[in-house]
Each structure stands twice: as C-alpha cells, then as structure tokens.
Amino acid sequence: MDSLGALNVFVQAAEARSFTAVGRQLGVSSSAVGKAVARLEERLGVRLFHRSTRAITLTPEGSLFLERCRRIFCEIEAAELELSQTRGHPSGVLKVSLPLVGMLMMPTLSAFMRAWPDIELDLDFTDRLVDVIEEGFDAVIRTGEAGDSRLMTRTLGTFRYKLVGAPDYFAEYGIPREPVDLVHHRCLHHRYPSTGKLEKWGLFDEAGAALGDIPRTAVSSAIEPLLSMAERGIGVAYLPDFAVVDRLAAGTLVSVLDEAVQRGGTFRILWPSSRHLSPKLRVFVDHMAETLFSGHLS
Structure with missing residues (x-):
C-alpha cells in the first residue's frame, strides 16, 4: 500500500506538473511531495522528473513509467467498480464543464437527470479553456479537436x-x-x-x-x-x-x-485517461452520445 501511495503521488505530480499543486490536493507540503518522489526515484534507480524553479517535466523514463502507472490504477479502479456496481445504481456528484452554447443542451441534460435521479450534476458553463485534471472535472464537453494527450475522448455528434x-x-x-x-x-x-x-x-x-x-x-x-x-x-x-x-x-x-x-463543428466529451469510466460517468457519456443529436443531426 505504501508503494501504491508513492505511485499515486507520482501520477498526480506528472499530471499537475507541480509539486505545490499536488501538495494542496493531498493536504501536505510541496517538500513532502518532492521527498516522496525522490524516494521513489531512488528505489527505481532512475530520474522521473526534470526539476526547475518554475516547473517540473517528465524525463523519457518518467513518461514510460507514467503510462504503466496509469494502467495499474485503471485496473484497480476497474476492480473497485465491478464490486460497486453490484451494490446499486450509479450515484454521486458528476462535475461537468460545458461551453456557453451548452445551455441549449438543457433538454438533453434534464432527460438525463430524470433517468438517473441519484446522480447530481454539477454543471459549469464557460467558453474558457479549462484544465480538466487540475480543476477536478469528471468530464468536459467542447467543440474542436482534442489536443490534450492526458484525456480520453468520444465524439457526441456533428x-x-x-x-x-x-x-x-x-x-x-x-x-x-x-x-x-x-x-x-x-x-x-x-x-x-x-x-x-x-x-x-x-x-x-x-x-x-x-x-x-x-x-x-x-x-x-x-x-x-x-x-x-x-x-x-x-x-x-x-x-x-x-x-x-x-x-x-x-x-x-x-x-x-x-x-x-x-x-x-463537432462536439466531443473528454475525461482524464488516468481514470476508469465510473458508472455515473459511463451512463452520462452514453446518454449524451445517444441522445444529444439524435433524430436531427448527422
């Protein structure tokens, strides 16, 4: 479990590109995060990050290790989700960012809320470029191409x-x-x-x-x-x-x-690739893809 904790710190640091940001998320100091990463590097015998006064960036070895860690956590989440799905329906808060024009999607969103009353939608309407991972969104809906390699994507419609x-x-x-x-x-x-x-x-x-x-x-x-x-x-x-x-x-x-x-244009829904699709996110993605443009858009 200690090893999993260290891997979690590494993944969060790699995605946030900041020891300080990870420290805030975990409630510890940035130096504690840095020391945890240093201990992991010592145990592995490789340098995972290039460090500077302004930012941290992954080394080639760090990039390879990040992909492996993501797969590990995806498997853990998949196992947890298989168990959780046996206990009931999808539930919990789902934080989603939509463009301002997304307000016109309210009939589709309202239909989702009626179909899944145990899921609480936390909707943020903005046209600014959000950092999905840093700002804690479960998913974002946007037009245009997906340019962030840290995100998975599914086309909703044109x-x-x-x-x-x-x-x-x-x-x-x-x-x-x-x-x-x-x-x-x-x-x-x-x-x-x-x-x-x-x-x-x-x-x-x-x-x-x-x-x-x-x-x-x-x-x-x-x-x-x-x-x-x-x-x-x-x-x-x-x-x-x-x-x-x-x-x-x-x-x-x-x-x-x-x-x-x-x-x-094309609407896409994106979510962090380091996370397995939770039941609440899976039914949301499926609902939006199946109903948002059904019947009148190509």
Missing part, C-alpha cells in the same frame, strides 16, 4: 450552422438569394466572450470567396438572446442547427442560403 429569421421578418425585408444580399439585411451577431471577437459567418459567394463585412444590428455574447431576437423578427442570425431545429420544425424560424453556409 452540427452545421444555419442562417435563420422569422417568417414575418423575411416577408418585410425579402429572402436573400445569395450571400451578398445580406448587406441589405438586419444581422444579429455573436461575440466570443473569451476573446471579444465576433464569430465569423461561414458564407462564400459563387466564386468561393468569403463574404466580407456583414451589417450589425445587434451583438450578443450569448446565443439565447440572438435566438429570441431572430424569433421576434428583429433580424437574421447565424446559429448552430441544434439550437434552432425545434423552431424550424414549428415554423417560428425559417432558414435561408443553406447551400452557401459551409461551416460546422
């Missing part, structure tokens, strides 16, 4: 963008037949709260050139106000299809220039 407006709006202003027609329309824009930049509308003319400046009638750092304004006939909005699919079906919004919109 989405496309759509240009939408209310039928009354298009009756008054006309339906744009090509992207350049948007210069005569009232356009509702999304600003990324993390950078302050406007989201670009992925529109291209017949020659394949990207559309230039688009008029601004309103700008919002959240998707929901744009959705509301578009539905109330204020203007045209550029929104992901999963955000508007129900309103398109109901007829309160209609889409235009579908052939000209050439941008989309």
Whole structure:
C-alpha cells in the first residue's frame, strides 16, 4: 500500500506538473511531495522528473513509467467498480464543464437527470479553456479537436450552422438569394466572450470567396438572446442547427442560403485517461452520445 501511495503521488505530480499543486490536493507540503518522489526515484534507480524553479517535466523514463502507472490504477479502479456496481445504481456528484452554447443542451441534460435521479450534476458553463485534471472535472464537453494527450475522448455528434429569421421578418425585408444580399439585411451577431471577437459567418459567394463585412444590428455574447431576437423578427442570425431545429420544425424560424453556409463543428466529451469510466460517468457519456443529436443531426 505504501508503494501504491508513492505511485499515486507520482501520477498526480506528472499530471499537475507541480509539486505545490499536488501538495494542496493531498493536504501536505510541496517538500513532502518532492521527498516522496525522490524516494521513489531512488528505489527505481532512475530520474522521473526534470526539476526547475518554475516547473517540473517528465524525463523519457518518467513518461514510460507514467503510462504503466496509469494502467495499474485503471485496473484497480476497474476492480473497485465491478464490486460497486453490484451494490446499486450509479450515484454521486458528476462535475461537468460545458461551453456557453451548452445551455441549449438543457433538454438533453434534464432527460438525463430524470433517468438517473441519484446522480447530481454539477454543471459549469464557460467558453474558457479549462484544465480538466487540475480543476477536478469528471468530464468536459467542447467543440474542436482534442489536443490534450492526458484525456480520453468520444465524439457526441456533428452540427452545421444555419442562417435563420422569422417568417414575418423575411416577408418585410425579402429572402436573400445569395450571400451578398445580406448587406441589405438586419444581422444579429455573436461575440466570443473569451476573446471579444465576433464569430465569423461561414458564407462564400459563387466564386468561393468569403463574404466580407456583414451589417450589425445587434451583438450578443450569448446565443439565447440572438435566438429570441431572430424569433421576434428583429433580424437574421447565424446559429448552430441544434439550437434552432425545434423552431424550424414549428415554423417560428425559417432558414435561408443553406447551400452557401459551409461551416460546422463537432462536439466531443473528454475525461482524464488516468481514470476508469465510473458508472455515473459511463451512463452520462452514453446518454449524451445517444441522445444529444439524435433524430436531427448527422
């Protein structure tokens, strides 16, 4: 058990890249963490970390040892989970980070909570880049590519963008037949709260050139106000299809220039690779993958 404790300290230090951070997590001093790692290095006869005043980094031997330790802990967790699954249903707190647009996933999240009432969702909505391991998240949902080798990932689904407006709006202003027609329309824009930049509308003319400046009638750092304004006939909005699919079906919004919109994205769920999928995380991952985009997204 003492050896497992030392391996745990090593894994946490390798993932956090800081003896101080690990000390805070374990309730001990950074020097105690450093001494535990030093004793492990002495016993193994290799140096596991390069140390500097600013940070610690793994040596090649340390990287190999880390992967082996992760497999060891995964096997231990798997054994524990096999036993725990015999005692009842998945339960406990599940801490998940979602992008701000994830607020539009609430119907799917609500369905999960009804299906698994013993699991408490702790949801953090933010567009900032979170450190999944350092900040203690069980999982994160994001768009784009997964660039952290410490994380496992599963694709939840793909989405496309759509240009939408209310039928009354298009009756008054006309339906744009090509992207350049948007210069005569009232356009509702999304600003990324993390950078302050406007989201670009992925529109291209017949020659394949990207559309230039688009008029601004309103700008919002959240998707929901744009959705509301578009539905109330204020203007045209550029929104992901999963955000508007129900309103398109109901007829309160209609889409235009579908052939000209050439941008989309992929949602992925990520979790620490050093952890075996717990029952609560497994049912959450399965639920999101099976239901988030079911029925209307490719």
